[in-house]
Amino acid sequence: PLxxxxKQTKPMPGETDPKDAFIKARMxxxxxxxxxxKNR
Structure with a gap:
């Protein structure tokens, strides 16, 4: 399970804008x- x-970073089926996906991945x-x- 995600x-x-x-879930927020995986592109939704209708979300194909690569720039948006790239920004999300970077965030x-x-x-x-x-x-x-923090864990260190």
Whole structure:
């Protein structure tokens, strides 16, 4: 099962704008990086 955040980053069936998907992927990656720093 996907987490809520993963659902948000996966493009929806009608969402084919690559720029939008790229921005979401970058946001998700930076959030994951910030989370790793917190855990250390």
């Amino acid at each position: 987490s809520e955040q993963e 998700f990656a930076s959030q994951a990086k910030a989370r790793q720093k």
